[in-house]
Amino acid sequence: MAKDIQGVGLGIASRFAGSEFAKKYGLRRPAEKLAYASTKKGFEVIGQMMAKKSDKKGDEVMMLPEPSTAGMFDLTLSEEQQMIKDTVRAYAEDVVRGLAHDANEAMDLPETYLQDIMELGLNFFSVPESLGGAAQSYSPTTSAIIAEELAWGDFSLAYATLAPVAVANAIVKWGTDEQKEKYLPNYLKDNPFKAAIAVQESGALFDPAKLTAKAKKTKAGFRISGVKTMVPFGGSADMYLVAARYKRRNRLFLVPGDAPGVSFEAAPMMGLRACALGTLTLDKVPLTKDALLGDDSFNFETFMDLGQLHWCSLALGACQAALDYLIPYVNEREAFGEPISHRQAVAFMVADIGIELEAMRLMVWRAAALAEAGKPFHREAYLAQLLVAEKAMKIGTDTVQLLGGHGFTKEHPAERWYRDLRVLACVNGGMHL
C-alpha cells in the first residue's frame, strides 16, 4: 500500500469537517468526532449520519429527483460536488496511483483494493436515502466528476471501482421497487459487492443495437444465452447486468454470478489490465421472474449514452493525469542546454493537449448536465464520445512522444495511459435503434 490508509481517512474527514456542506447539514461536530476517532470508516460513516439526518420517508425518494437549473450558464460545482471531487482526487493521488503499476503487471486488482476503497463511500452514494444510502439526487454530473478524479489515479482501477456503481445507478434509475429493495442493500454491507455491466460482444462490427445475446420467457422466469466480452473481475463477480434481445427489444437482465450455465474465461486486452477482463458465456442460464430490469419504460439508448459518458469521464481523468505528468517532465528534461519546453515544437503540443482536454470536458459535462435536467442528450453524448475517442488517443500518443524513449518504458505511466485510452474508440459508439 502506497500510503497509510488511516492517514487518508483522516484527510478526508478533516476536509469534510471544514466544508460548508457539513455546516449546512449540522454535521460539523459529528465530523470532528469522526476525525478524532479517525478512520477506517471515513465517508461511509458520514453517509450514514446524513442518511439518519434526513427525515424523508416513503416511496417518493426511491426515484431520485432531477434538480432544476436556473437557466443560467454555470460551471460552478456545488458545495457537495467540490467536496466529493477533492476527496476522490486525494484518494486517487494518495492510494490509487501507487497501486496502478503493479496491478497492471499482475493483471488483477490488489487483493484488498475493493475492500479498502469502500471507505470512500462511493457505494453509499449510489443508494437513495430511503433505502439507507446517502444519494440525494440523480446526478450524472457528479458521476462524471467522480469517474474523472478516480481515473486520474488509474483508468483501469477506476473502471473496476465504478463497475458496481454503474450497475447500482441502472437499478436506481430503471429498476422496479422490488428490484431496488432486493439488490441495493447489497451495496450497504461491510464487504464490497462486485457487480459489472456486460454489454460488449466480440466481433469487428459490433453494434449494440444488434445484440446476439438473447433472452426468452419461461415458466419460472427467463432463460438467457450469449457471449459477452470485456467483462471485469475475472469471473468473481457477484452479479452481472447483461444486455440481451428480448421481445424484439434490447433489455437488461440481472444475472447472479454463480447461476448455472454462467462461465468465465480470462481474455486480456491491450489495456484495462487491472480489471482482469474476460469473456462471459451464458449458456441457457435460468433466471427468476424479477431478473428483467425495469418495465417497458426502460430506454436502452439512454442507458448506453450514460455508459458513453462514463467512459468519456474516465478518459478525461487519464488525460488530465497525462498533462499533469508531462508538464514537470518537459520543464526538467534538458536538450541542447535548455528545458525542452522552451521549444515551440514541444510547447505547442502541450498547449494543444490543454486546449483539447478542456474542450472534451465541456462536451462531456454538457451532455451530463442535460441528462441531469431530464432533457434529451443523445446527440450531445454521441458527439462527446466521438470527440473524446479521437482527442483522448491523440493526448495518449503525444504524451508518450513527449517523454520520448522514457515514455515507451514501464518506468513511466505514459505507456499505460496510451494503452488504456485506446479503448475509447473501441466501445459502443452510436447505434441504429
Added chain:
Amino acid sequence: MINLENPKKFRALVNQAHQVAANVFRPISRKYDRSEHDYPVELDMLAAIMDGMNDGTTGEGAGAGKLKQDTKVKEGNQNGTNMSTVLSLAELCWGDVGLSLTLPRQGLGNAAIAAVADDEQFERFGGKWAAMAITEPGFGSDSAAVRTTAVKDGDEYIINGEKIYVTSGERADCVVVWASVDRSLGRAAIKSFIVEKGTPGMEVVRLEKKLGIKASDTAAITFTDCRIPASNLLGDPEVNVEKGFAGVMQTFDNTRPVVAAMAIGVAKASLDRTREILKSLKFSADYRTPYKMASQLEAKLYRYEAEWESARLLTLKAAWMADNGMPNSKEASMAKAKAGRTANEITLGCVEMLGTLGYGEDELLEKWSRDSKILDIFEGTQQIQQLIVARRLLGKSSAELK
C-alpha cells in the same frame, strides 16, 4: 449547478441578432463581397437600432462598447455582458463576418475604451465608433516592437508612425493608436491614444484588397506630427517598468472570446447550409449510425459538429469567466485557438463536401471559407494563442518560451 446551455435571459437578444443576420446581412452579403470598399449604407439604420437594442430591454446590453472584465464580483453566478456579446456576435457572424466587423460603434477600439477609459474619456468617446491601430509594416504579432512614437509636448502628444491593417480605419470616428512614449524603455512604454478622424497629420493612405471580409475596410494610416490632447491617452500615463505591458494587453482577454464567437458564427453558417443541401438530396445524419459505420460524408458532418460544439463551449466558458471576475487569459486564448482553427477547417471542409456547388458563387459557402481565414489570424494568430496557452500551462515567461 453545472449547466452549459445558453442562458434563457439572452434568448430575446440572440433572436434579435439572428433576425438581423438573416434579414439584413444575408441579402446584401454577396453584394459587398463583390464591391469591396463600398460603404454598406444599409448599416447606418441598423446601427441605430443596435444602439437601442444594446442599451435597452435586456439590462446589461451587449457589444464591443460594453466589454469589461467584471471586477466588482456580485453574489452568485453571473451571465453578463461578455456572455451576451459573444452570443449575439456569433449570430451576427452567422449572417456575415465582414458586415459584423463594420457595424458602426462596434469596433475593437470601442472594446479598448470600454476596458480602460476613465469617466471623462468615456463621456467624450463612449458614443463614437473607434477602430484599433496596432500592427505596423515592421511587425505583426510582436506587439512590443511598436515603432510609432508619442512625444509629450505641453498639453499635447505628437504622434509619428505608420499603422496598417486597421479594421474600419477609414469609416470609424476615431482610432485607438498604440505608440511608445519612450522607445528605450521597451514594452512598458507602450500606451494607447485616441486620435479623432480629421486630426491634422493623420491620413488614410490605402485600403487593402483582401481574401475575405471584403465588406469591412482595412486601412493603412500614417501619422505625421499628429497632435492630440494629452487627455486622449488611455490608462496610466506613467511608464511602469514593473507592471509593464499587462495593461494594454488586458483588452485582449475580453476581445479574444469575441473573435472566437465570430468563428463560431461563420462555421455554423457553413454547417447549417451544408446540412440543408444534403437534406434536399435525401441525406440524413441523425446520430443513429455507429460512427465507424457511417458514410464518410456523414462521419465528417458529425466530426465537424463535435469540433464546433467544443469550440463554442470553450468560448462560452471564457466569456463566463470574464463575467464572473475570474482571470481568463488562458481560457480566452484556448477559445480563440480552438475556434479559429476549427472554423477554418469546417468552412473549407463544407466546400469540399459539396464539390463544385460549394466552390461556386451561387452559394455563400465559398465566401465563408474565405472569410473564416482572418479569424485564425487577427487578435493574435493561432500560433500566438498556442504560445500564450503553453506559457500559462508550463509556467514560463515570454523570455523563456519565445
